[in-house]
Amino acid sequence: MKEYLEPRHKIPFFFHYNKPASKKHNHPVISFHFRQKCHLVANVIINVPTRGKIRTQRQPHFIVCGIGNKVEIVDNVAHVT
Numbered sequence: 001m002k003e004y005l006e007p008r009h010k011i012p013f014f015f016h017y018n019k020p021a022s023k024k025h026n027h028p029v030i031s032f033h034f035r036q037k038c039h040l041v042a043n044v045i046i047n048v049p050t051r052g053k054i055r056t057q058r059q060p061h062f063i064v065c066g067i068g069n070k071v072e073i074v075d076n077v078a079h080v081t
Contacts, residue, residue, distance in 0.1 A: 014065035
């Protein structure tokens with residue numbers, strides 16, 4: 001279990017579908033990014049407002065981003081509150 005808690009600071013994050021990793025693992029894989037690192041997870045549970053962002057000049061073309069207070073990765077699932 002990885003836990004990242006910053007009570008006074010907000011934690012920006014974004015995630016997107018990772019097609020190359022999904023083909024390699026034979027199941028859908030999501031790239032979950034925060035604190036300058038990429039974590040490959042099977043699912044995300046988000047309890048904060050998010051927004052979609054279209055990036056036309058580079059891949060991935062569509063990402064979902066937001067800002068949370070607490071980020072945990074437990075059993076290959078990212079939790080943001």
